[in-house]
Amino acid sequence: MSWSDIAVFDHGRKVFALQHSPDILGYCGDVLFPTMVLSQMAEMSDRGLLFAPQASCKERFESIKEKLVQQFHKYPRMVEGITADILQVVHISRDPNNNLKFECRLIEWTRKNGWSGKDEGMPSESGILFILGSGATEFNNNYDRYKEGPDRGTSRSVFHCFCDTLFNINDEKCGGAPQLVGVYRKPNSPAMTFGIIKGKRRYFLGAQIDNNVDCSGVEWRNDLFELCDGHTMKKLLHAQSQPDHLRRNLI
Secondary structure, eight states: OOBSSSBOOTTSOOEEEOTTSSEEEEEEEOOHHHHHHHHHHHHHHHTTOSSOTTOOHHHHHHHHHHHHHHHHTTSTTGGGGOOSSEEEEEEEEEOTTOTTOEEEEEEEEETTTEEEEEEEOOOSSSOOSOOOSTTHHHHHHHHHHHTTSTTTTSHHHHHHHHHHHHHTOOOTTOOSSOOEEEOOSSTTOOOEEEEEEETTEEEETTEEEOSSSOOTTSOEEETTOOEEOTTTOSBOTTSOOOOOTTOOOOO
């Protein structure tokens, strides 16, 4: 992690893909509490201790929210241990009986109002569900270019904008390598955590990966969203090129 006068967690884990169910989680706001608790919940889910295998998206969401609130009330000194005034957790899941149906919900805690949860409608095409965190304004301003760009309406356009914003951001609380998880439409497939290649280095959940390891068990993407070989860090020969025509020079 990076430490300075401003609390910066460039390399802390921000996203979670459940290994045995089509569910992904991400958070912003406070860092320490969700990092600990979501890691516990991911392990519980992978061992079948959080919800039933055929639980609906809504039932899985309620189990996650209930466990968050339960663990929160056991947190040391309760809300005094939360370093920010807000904590937001995004939950996206695929219906166990319909691989084309996805649901998204937001769990939120604020120091003023406590806990709440709400549904968020899924877009009809690739697009943005939430823009959260201290870097939201800079991302929004940059996305004005991308949503009118040559790749508008695609998931790679959103990822291009995210990377371009992250690599050129002024907000000192934002930084590090991109972190990426996803859920495919393939029946019975669990969620997936992607490896990221940035600046000729490999990253997994924000942590740099050394050279002397077997990288074949992870799907690797570069900061253009292109499929890559984890060992050579180059785009796979059969992979589609996905250039970012709007990418700015890095600061």
